[in-house]
Amino acid sequence: MGNQNDVILEMKNISRSFPGVKALNQVNLEIKKGEVLALVGENGAGKSTLMKVLAGVYSRDEGEIIYQGKSVSYHNPLEAKEDGIIIIFQELNLVSELTVAENIFLGTMPTKRFGIIDRKKIKEEARRALNELECDYDENAIVGSLSLARQQMVEIARALVHRANIVILDEPTASLTGHDKEILFRNIRRLKEQGTAIVYISHKMEEIFEISDRITVLRDGEKTGTLVTAETNRNEVTQKMIGRDLDEFYEKASTKFGEEVLRVENLTRKDEFSDISFSIRKGEVLGLYGLVGAGRSEVAETIFGIRPSSSGKIYINGQEKRILNSRSAVSLGIGFVPESRKEQGLVLGMSCKENQSLANIRYLQKFGFIQEREVSRSFQEYQDKLSISCAGPGQPVVNLSGGNQQKIVIAKWLSVNPAILILDEPTRGIDVGSKAEIHKLIARMAEAGMAILVISSEMPEIMGISHRILTIHQGSISGEFSGEEITESNLIHAITNLSVDAC
């Protein structure tokens, strides 16, 4: 390796801004034939944005892309695909009502005379691709009926059929179990042997070291280095990713706990989770850690009343309560910062102050008329406290960065002063700076006496901020750790060891 002729694609000085954020700043990237290049960085570092610029999802503000010696510029992923560059997004691009074979040929269906689709050819070629990928399922199966891992394999089969030169995988294992991950890795190696270059976007260290040849690290939209996997170690990569030591990055709330605020007993929701029991005290940060799909968010949404429980009891301040919907949860003093802030947390068409006052507007009105001055004053108070950077209270939230959007969602809850705050992936898709601020904020809220339940799939985060961690695996609690017991290996063991056996 290292031969300049191996370079199949080069991105030079790529920059791209979104309102309020410089997502990419003068980034250079080289992709070589037949290698697995890991693209790593914290959430919001610009990994996905860089690849979306390559595939033409986003335009670039400046920079050049040279592919097989020619300068290229794609306007959409389809153009890139025709040139042999296939990007497989985190959110899969499949039509769930169509069959596996039809999806593989979507947009490029071979036809016979009069535009009639050549079904036989589609099926045969799809079958061949699936066989190559060791996929034992039927090419006539409806995609929507397949598991997520299998759907992902359909996308990879698509890359195979179209003889891609470069396949970009954006966090492909985010929703895969151990067994499916093995299949994926086997297939990545197979593609690699055929000379296909793979760009593997991830922030999971184990995987990167297992699969990649080289590692390019991004931080806050800038490239901080490219390392040869065999010649580096986790510490060096982490250092480049975070740019400072983990210890100063996380701040734990002091450990003065009050009385129990929330107790959950045998909470069960059919097919999602069962027999979840735990309690949180005043001032305590309880972490809920597990793989995506293990039931973490479902537990949180059930406590908040978005989903009804099948059985089990919820006690608030020692009294049993029935939480029928989110409104009753709010009135019982529970706040919820959801996983997807754009879908569940914010009204994107509204301004900062309107979003911030969404939950407490009933206290800011007289005879139904909103006291605009109070709303602005209240917003400014939280703007200062949480250092929300925006042009003014009236700025639409759409144009804010993820970090500032998240702070507004949190400020919305702070203004009703909940006794219990549930945060589901509070720093997903947020730049490193804001992330640290949100961690500090969580610590401060706990110190002020709030009981906090945090869900996160980032191990350093959950370890850094929680006093106590519950691990959840396939809908059941698989472990509880506090103090010295909170170690990386304990947590990994609790969330994955079982899953390998189960497959």
Next chain:
Amino acid sequence: MKNRLINFARKYPIVFILAVCIIFFSASSPVFLSSQNLTNILLQVSIIGIISIGMTLILINANIDLSVGSILAFSAALAMGLQTYGLFFSIIACLAVGTLIGALNGFLVAKAKINSFIVTLGAMMGVRGLVYIYTQERPIVGTERALIDFGSSSVGPIPVIALIFVLMLIAAELVLRYTTHGRNAIAVGGNYEAAENAGIKVERHVLFNFMFIGFTAALAGLLLVSRTNSATAFLGTNYELMVISAVVLGGTKLTGGYGSMLNTFGGVLVIGMIQNGMNLLNVHAYYSMLIMGLILILVVFIDTRFKAPVNI
């Protein structure tokens, strides 16, 4: 300056369209801008305008109501037919029935979670059926002089019906801008889930808005027959389309989360001016329908094409 003008036109396209209408029609017909004719236009649009107030709230909620024309016809028929029991009773019954049908729509949309297009499409047909049953396809003529006296009266130069419309519109704009109900309307339409998670009583809110539009449709029906003193089975046909067109012309989004009563007022005026102007130019009503259809699509196209881009 030029940029500011373009930005203004982008932000309030309806003002721009309104200006074009006024310039075009006043240039082609000398009587168009006469105060007599302008009062006439205002009066003509009042009926559709009153329903448009309710429809704006419905569309901001990201719902739709196709049943308003039928509700108007049914309420109007009741207002005429029940006059034998006294004028007061007939008016109360007319408004109550309209509100009640709205409540039924609202219940099915908010509680039963059935798509509002389907619910109100059903109501549109069903209620029209009730109109046929009740009227037996014969016009019902009123007996009370007082109603028609009221309908044809004026306050100064302004017809009382137009006055009711304008006052309601101003009140609704205030509600939309300054009250929690208005704020909630935008939140519910902008992001139903987030609104619900914030503790807003979304179901009650949606139900209320459907009751309100039912009320506006009934009131419009009442005011319509207060001028003609006769209700037919075909009254209000296509009104839902006119109303929705007016609101959409004003810039309210079918996808919800955005809208304003003043813009709706603009949309209603544009529709009225086109009808009136075509009339003055002796263009047959069929052509004015065709032209209005084209303008509606053109405006929405321009709006989606040239709207200041929003980054999400």
